Amino acid sequence: MKRDVFKNISPLDHRYSLRKDNFADYSEYFSEEAVIKYQCQVELALVKALEQRCLCSQKVVDEVEAAIQEVEVGEVYQEEKKTKHNIRALVNCIRNKVSDEAKPFIHLSATSYDIVDTANSLRYKEATEKLLTSKIINLLDEWLRIAEEEKETLQMGRTHGQHAEPITFGFVMANYCHRLKERLDRLYESAQNLKGKMSGAVGAYNASNLFFTEPDEFEKDVLTELGLEAAPVSSQIVPGEYMVDFVHSLISIYGVLADFSDDMRHLQRTEIGEVGEYFEKDQVGSSTMPHKRNPINYENVKSMWKEFMPRIITYYQDQLSEHQRDLTNSASGRFIPEIATGLLLSVDRLKRVSEKMQVDQKEMFANFNQTRETVIAEPLYIVLAAAGHPDAHEKVRKLTLQAEEEGKKLKRIVKESDELETYLNDLDDRQRKMLFNPELYTGIAKRKTEEIVDDIRKNIRRYKNALEN
Amino acid sequence: MKRDVFKNISPLDHRYSLRKDNFADYSEYFSEEAVIKYQCQVELALVKALEQRCLCSQKVVDEVEAAIQEVEVGEVYQEEKKTKHNIRALVNCIRNKVSDEAKPFIHLSATSYDIVDTANSLRYKEATEKLLTSKIINLLDEWLRIAEEEKETLQMGRTHGQHAEPITFGFVMANYCHRLKERLDRLYESAQNLKGKMSGAVGAYNASNLFFTEPDEFEKDVLTELGLEAAPVSSQIVPGEYMVDFVHSLISIYGVLADFSDDMRHLQRTEIGEVGEYFEKDQVGSSTMPHKRNPINYENVKSMWKEFMPRIITYYQDQLSEHQRDLTNSASGRFIPEIATGLLLSVDRLKRVSEKMQVDQKEMFANFNQTRETVIAEPLYIVLAAAGHPDAHEKVRKLTLQAEEEGKKLKRIVKESDELETYLNDLDDRQRKMLFNPELYTGIAKRKTEEIVDDIRKNIRRYKNALEN
Amino acid sequence: MKRDVFKNISPLDHRYSLRKDNFADYSEYFSEEAVIKYQCQVELALVKALEQRCLCSQKVVDEVEAAIQEVEVGEVYQEEKKTKHNIRALVNCIRNKVSDEAKPFIHLSATSYDIVDTANSLRYKEATEKLLTSKIINLLDEWLRIAEEEKETLQMGRTHGQHAEPITFGFVMANYCHRLKERLDRLYESAQNLKGKMSGAVGAYNASNLFFTEPDEFEKDVLTELGLEAAPVSSQIVPGEYMVDFVHSLISIYGVLADFSDDMRHLQRTEIGEVGEYFEKDQVGSSTMPHKRNPINYENVKSMWKEFMPRIITYYQDQLSEHQRDLTNSASGRFIPEIATGLLLSVDRLKRVSEKMQVDQKEMFANFNQTRETVIAEPLYIVLAAAGHPDAHEKVRKLTLQAEEEGKKLKRIVKESDELETYLNDLDDRQRKMLFNPELYTGIAKRKTEEIVDDIRKNIRRYKNALEN
C-alpha cells in the first residue's frame, strides 16, 4: 500500500526520511516490514527445531523456508482484519502457503509473544551489530581524525562559561571520542544481552512440555538457531529489564551527541567563533537576515535529543506487566524503533557536519589571549602553596583583584613582589616556564589525546572486523 | 513522493494509520502537507495586511491567493535542497508563481518563525476546534448513553481493589463523563490561547517598524485575519508557555482515557467479569489459547498513553531558548502532531469499544452479593456514632472480626446485641432501611448521575453548534 | 522529635533549608506539621457544618476548636503506630481531647480522603495566595525595575547564538516580566481551582446520605467554610486533573526562571560579559582558580529546574487510580511540596541576584559594535524588496558575502552601488536613518518595554492588595 510521504504524521516518516540513502537502511530494521520479516525467521527456527527433534520432516522445514520468502506485510494485515490478532494472522499466511502436511507444525507449541519478543530481540541485536555500530564508528572515525589533527591546537578551557585553564582542541575531541566509544561498548553489550523465549503462554513451557521432557532445552535449540540466548526466566513475555537496558544505552549515547552539539553551538557564537559548520554557497541562514550563519545541525541534534530522551519513561513503565503479562506493553513497544531511528539520524548528521568542521585556530588563540594573563593565577597559587606559603589561595585571589584594579598584568605584580620571590626561587625550570608562559600550561593534553586516539583505534577494530564479515 | 506504508518507521504511519477513514482526518492537520498548507495561509494573511496598509495592490493579494493553491510540498522540499532553509524555500516557491510586481511583497518584513509559529498555532487551534472536539464529543456521547442506561445498575464500589461501598455503574460512567468534559474545556481553552506573532527576527518589530509607526497594530491585523491573537511579548518566537499548556491539556485528557481503560480492563478480569469488550465471531484472543477473550483495546489505550505521556518533558525543555531564540525547539516541535494523533487514535478506539460495551448486570450483582453483609459496617459505625456511641468505629471493627470468626452475618450479630439496640432505636425508617438493605446504600448515585448527564449535555451544545457551522 | 539537619537526606532539608528566614515560611505550608494543621481545620469545618444542620451542639464545635489547637504531630504519629492508619490516628487524637458527648461527631460521615484531599487543596491554595504569589511578585518587582532602567540600553539581539538585530536590554527583561506574570496568573487560577470533597468512601455520599437528603449541599457547606469548591464529581478521591494542573503551573513557571537563568549565564560568558552576578569581597569563585567569577546562582536555578521538572510524570500517573481509588497516589502525593519548595528556593535566589545584577552597558555596546555593519543586511533587504527589487534577499545575501571577502563595510558597498541607488531613492528620512544607523534599528523595543512594565504594574495590584488584607 503506497502513500504520499507528506501525508505521514511522524517527521521520521516525512521530513527526516527524505535522505533516501539513510532511510532504506533504517527501514530495513525499523519498519513494519522488518517486524514481519524477523517474525518469519523465528517461525522458521521453531520448525527447524521441531525437525531436529523429529516432530516433523525436513520437507516441512523446506516448505516453511520457501513460504516465508513470499509472505507480504499487506497480506498479513489483510488477514488480521479477520482474526484481530496479528500473530495468528501471520501464522495463517504462512499456513496458506504450505501443504496440509506442513500446516500443523507452524507455530506449534509457541505463544504469540514467543515470536514477538524473540523477533524484536533479534531485530535490535542485528540492527546494533550491523547498522548502529557501523554508523557510530563512521562518526567516531571523523572525530578521531579531528582529535589527532588538533591535538596541539591551543584552546582556552572554559568552566561555567568562564575562561579557566588552557587545553587543546584535540583534547576536547578526544574526550568526546572516548565517551562515544565507551557508550558504543555499552550499547553493544546491551544488544547482545537481549533475550528470546520459547516458554509458552505463561512461561512454564506448558505446551512444549507435552512433547519434550526438557522443553527448556528445546527452547535453547530454537534460539541458538537465531543466535540468541533464552531469558533465564519468563512469563508470557521476556522480563522488561533487558529491553529497558537497551533503550537506556540508546538514550545515553544520545546524551553524548547532545553534549557535543551544545559545545559546538556555543563555540560557534559570534563572540567566540572558534568552530563553524560549513556553509554551502547557496545556503540561506535566515529568511530575513541574509548575513546569518547558524549552527542549525548542532541545534537539530540537541532538539532531537530533547524529543527522544524522555521516552525511557515508557519503558520503565513497561517493566510492570500484571501477572503472567498484560498487553499494555504492546503498542508502546512498537515505538522503540523511533528512538533508534532518531539516534541514527543524529549520528549521520553529525558525521556529515564533522567531515566539514571548520576549526578556527586563530580565533581560538585570540580568545586565549584575552585572559592569558589571569590564567596563571592557578599555577601561581599552587607553586606558592607547594613552596610553603601558608595562605596561597587567598593571597593569589587578592593579587588577581589588585591586577584588575590597577590594570596591571598579574605576572608583573608577581615579579615585582619581594614576598613572593622567596617562594618562587625554588621553582625548577619546567615549572617556571609553565608559570610564565600560559600557552605551555596545558598539562598533558597532547599526550593524553594521542593515547586515547590510539587506544580507541585499536579497540574498535573488533567492531570493524565483525562488520566486514 | 509515494512510499509503501510498511516501510515507514513510526507505528503512527504504518500500523495505526491503516483505518483509512481516520487517517485522512488526522493527516489533514498533522502531516507535513498540513504544515505547508497552513504556512501558506499565513503568508497570504501577511500580504492582505500589507494591502490594507496600501503597501501593495489587491492584484498582488489575488496573485498570492492563487499561487498558494498551487504550492506542492514536494516542490518546497526540492527548493529547500538548495536553500537549506525551509521557509525561504516556501517563499521562493510562492514567488515563482507570481508576477515580478508581486514578488517583493511575499514574506515582506516577516522572519521565518513569524510564519512557522503562527501557522502551528493556527493549525492546532483549528484541529482542536474541528477534529479533536468532534471526536471527543462522539466518545462522550457514548459514555453519556451508558451512564444513563446504567444509572440504577448496582455495582460494588472498590477501593484498594477491595469491596468498599455500593454505587451504580452509571455513576462510575458519569464520573468519567465529567472528567472528560472538564478536560475538553481545558483543551479548548488552551487551543484558543495559542498565539501568533509578526514581530520579526528578535521580537522588537525591527523590520515592520521601517514601514509602520505602530507595527504591533499591523501584527494584529495579520493575525486577526487568521483568527488568532498576538503574543503579548515575543522574541524570534512565541514564548513556549502557550504551547506547553496545549500539550499538557492533550496529555491530561489522555490520562482520563487511560484511567478509564484501566478500570474496564480490571472489570473484565476472569474473576470479576462485569464488563466486556465485544468480540467478533472470527476474532482470535490468543494465538495459542483458543478460549481467551482479552481486553486488547483497553490495553492498547493504556499502552499508547505510556508512549505519549512522557513527551511533555520535551516541551518543558522547549520553554528554554537562548536569548532571542536558539533553534533547539525546531525538530522537537515537529513531533507535537504525534501526540495529538496518538490521542485521537485512542479516542476513536474507545468510541468503537464503548459503542459495543457489554455490561453484565448479573455479574455485578453477584459480585455485590459476595460482600453485601460486610458493607453495612460503614453505615452501622456511623449511625452508632451519631447516636452517641463513644467508640463506634472500634466497636464495629471488632464486630466485623467476630462475624468473620464465627461465620455469622454482621447484621445478625447486630440484631442480637442488646448493647447496640439502644443506639439503633433512634433510627428513622429511611436510615433503618439503608442500614439493613445494602443495595439501597448507594447514596445519591442515581440522582447525581442524572444531574451530571443533563448538565454535560447542555454544556456541550456550544461545541456541537460550533462544529455544525 | 529533633534531629541534626545534616543527617537529613533531602538537600531541601539540609543544604537548601539553612536560610532560616525562608525555611520557616516554606515549612509553614509544606512540612508534615502543616499537613496535620490543615487536616485539623477540615475536621473542624466538618463539625461546624454538622452543628449548622443540628446534628451536634455548638459546645461540640467549641470543644473541637480547642482540641485541634493542642494536637501535636508527634502525638498523631505515636497513635498511628497502633492504628497503622494516619487519619484514624488523627481522629483518635482529637477525640482524646474532647468530652464523650463530642467524640462521636468527629469525622462523622467522612472518609479519610475527604480530609486528606480537602486539606491538601486548601494548603496549596493558601500557600499560593500567601507565599508563592508574594515571592514571585517580589522577584517581578526587581525585574520590572531593571526593565525600566535599561529600556534604552542597546544590546545586540542574538538568535542561534549569532548576532541578529538590535534590541534593548530592558526589552529582554520586559519579555521575562510578562512571561513570569502570565504564569503567575495561571498558577493562581490553578490554585483557585483546587477542589475539596466530602462525598465519602466511594464518592456517592453513602454515609452522609444517612443524615441528609441533600448530602451534596452538606458537602458545599463544609467546603464553603474553608473557602473551597467541591469537586463536581469524585470517587474516594478528587479526580487527579486539578492537582496535575497545579503541578503543571508550578513547573511551567520554573521553565521561565530556567530560561532567564540560562540567558544570564551566557551573557556572563568571558567573551560576552554583558551581565554579572555581584561578587562579595571574600567570595571564592573556584577552589583552584582564584581568578574565577562564576554564574553559580543562575547555574543553581537551572540545575534545580532539571531536578523538579521531570516530576510532572508522577502526577500524570496519579491521574490513574483503579475503580473508586487505589492508594498508589498516596506516597507520591506527599512529594508535591518538594516541587513548590524547589520553585520558591529559585524564586528567592533570583530575587537576591537580581537585586544586585550588574548590567555592563559598555560591554553591550562593544559587542553591538562588533557586527553593527552587517546588521543592516535585514533592513536593506526589506526596503529593497518594498521598493520593488525582484530578488532582494538573494541580492543582499551575496552583498554580505562580498563585504566579507573584500573586507569592506556593507553600508559602503551599498552606497557605491548604482543598481541599488534607484531603489533607495524612495526611502523617507525615518527609513534612511534606521538603515544607516543600526543603533536606531531597535524597532519599538523601548515603547514596548514601557507599555509592558506599566501594564504589569497595574495588573499585579490585585495580588498585592490581596496580600495586604
Next chain:
Amino acid sequence: MKRDVFKNISPLDHRYSLRKDNFADYSEYFSEEAVIKYQCQVELALVKALEQRCLCSQKVVDEVEAAIQEVEVGEVYQEEKKTKHNIRALVNCIRNKVSDEAKPFIHLSATSYDIVDTANSLRYKEATEKLLTSKIINLLDEWLRIAEEEKETLQMGRTHGQHAEPITFGFVMANYCHRLKERLDRLYESAQNLKGKMSGAVGAYNASNLFFTEPDEFEKDVLTELGLEAAPVSSQIVPGEYMVDFVHSLISIYGVLADFSDDMRHLQRTEIGEVGEYFEKDQVGSSTMPHKRNPINYENVKSMWKEFMPRIITYYQDQLSEHQRDLTNSASGRFIPEIATGLLLSVDRLKRVSEKMQVDQKEMFANFNQTRETVIAEPLYIVLAAAGHPDAHEKVRKLTLQAEEEGKKLKRIVKESDELETYLNDLDDRQRKMLFNPELYTGIAKRKTEEIVDDIRKNIRRYKNALEN
C-alpha cells in the same frame, strides 16, 4: 543544628524517616554529613599520595588524618558563609586544624570537583556494597523461601487479567527472585564502575603536571588508595555516563519491585484473594469502613516508584555540561541520594511484608477450578495440530464457543467427538494425563523453580561473603 523532623519538607526526612533503625543506615551514606565525611577521605588520600611522591612528610599525613576526624559539618557550613564556596570552606576547616607546615598540602593540585566527584563515586560505591546489597539480599532471601515453599502450589496463570494456563505460585516467585537478582548484579557492576578523578580544573592535569611528569599516574595512586578507578577521560568533572548508569540501575531495580507489588495487590483483590498482607490486631483498614483490609504496603511501593522513576530524566540532562563543565549538574546531583533512599525504603518495606505474606492455597485452587475446564483448550489444540489436524486452532476455538453455549465441559465435547478421536488416539499416556487433568498441565514450573532458587542461592554467596568481611 537540630530541627523538629515534622518541620522538614521532604517525606524522606519526616514521615518515612521515622523507623529509627533504617534511617540511621540511610543517613550514614546519604546525608550531608556523609558528603563531608567522604570528601574528607578524598582530601586525605590526596595528601597520602603527595607523601608517597615525597612532596610532603608523613607528619603532614598524620596531621590531616587527625584533622578530618574533627571536622564537623556545621563548621564547614559556617565557613562557607564567608567563602560562598563549599570545597574551599572544607579545605579551610581542615587547614585550621593543622600546623603551618601541613597547611599548603591540603587540596594541593586538586580542583573542587576532583574532590566532589570522587567522594560521590566512593560514597555510592560503598553504599551499594554495604547497604543496598545487604538489604536487597535480605529481601531476596524471603522471596527465595516463599518460592521454595510454594513451588507446588497450583495457581492459575493470568494474561490480560484473564485465566490462561496453570503454573505454581512458587514459579511466579522464582521469576521475581531471578529478576531481582539479575538487577542486583547490574547495580553492583554499575557501582563498581563509578569513577574518580584527580585531573584538575579542565581535565588536562594542568596543575599536577607542575609537579609530576606523569600526573595521570599520580591520579591513579590517589584513587587506588580509595579503591576507585580513574575516569579514562574527564574535564573538570567525570563524564556523566557512569552516574546515569548507576541511577538507571537503581530505577530499573525499582521497576521489579513495583511490578511485584502490582501483582500482589491484584492477587489481594476481594474477588481473587490469593495473597494477603498480614494485618495486625489493632490495625485500621479504613477510617470509615471498619471491615477493610487494604494492600497498603504494596500500594506504597508502587507509589514511591512513581515518585522516583521519572528522576532519571534529570541525570540524562546532566550528561550535558558545557565545555569543560558548567555547574548546572551540581544541585541536581545532590538529589541522587533521595532515589537510593526511596529504593531502600521500598526494599525494607517489602521485606517486612514478605516475611508475613499470607498465601491462600485454597483460594488459589478455587480460582483455578473456575476455569479448569477451558484451560485444556491450549493443549488440545496443540496435540491436535501435532497429530496432523489441519486447522486445530480454529477447530478448538469453535469448540470453546460451543461448550460455552451448550453449557457443557469442553473435555466432554472432545470425548464425544468421533472426528477428534482419531487424532487423540496417538497420544501417549503422559500427554493424555496432562490433557485431561489440567492441574498437571503446569509445564516444568516446579523443576524450574527449584533450579532458579538453587542457582540464586549459589550466586549470591559472593555478596554475602563480601558483606561479612
